[in-house]
Amino acid sequence: MTDELTQMAQEELNSACSLTWPELKRITPWGDSFEGFAPSGRTVEVERRYLWALDPEGAIIVEVEVRDAAAREGVEARAILHSPAGSR
Template identity: 85%
Template sequence: MSFAEHELTAMAEEELAAACDLTWPELKRITPWGDSYEGFAPSGRTVEVERRYLWALEPEGAIVVEVEVRDAAARTGVETRAILAPPA
């Protein structure tokens, strides 16, 4: 994995952790929803970060949280996701 890919992966994982840090009631209120914004990677290059909250097919009632970080200039990007099950 190149430095650029490693940097995008680290950013996506950090953003995913923040996205999953919401409480279950907060997650339910915003699902389905998504947004994107322009940010800066630690190296200083401009990247686009997209966050999506979607209802999962399995397990029933779960929420899929997806984060994609793209470098349009380099035509590269990475995506990471988590499936959050509803509380028991």
């Protein structure tokens, strides 16, 4: 079942990283969580976090965690996004 959570975390991370740089800058630092359903139908909690990176300075860390509290398992996915040339 962890493979299912890994797939969900990666899909949510891809979605979270699809924002434009100006959109990312406006919402960082920020996070939210919501209840969703895994492909198997079980209820999971999805948490997204947008954080300023210390290294490299000016980058944004995007983290996603998908948890199944009842099964006591969870998976995290993470990306570091760098500002486009000329943006800050």
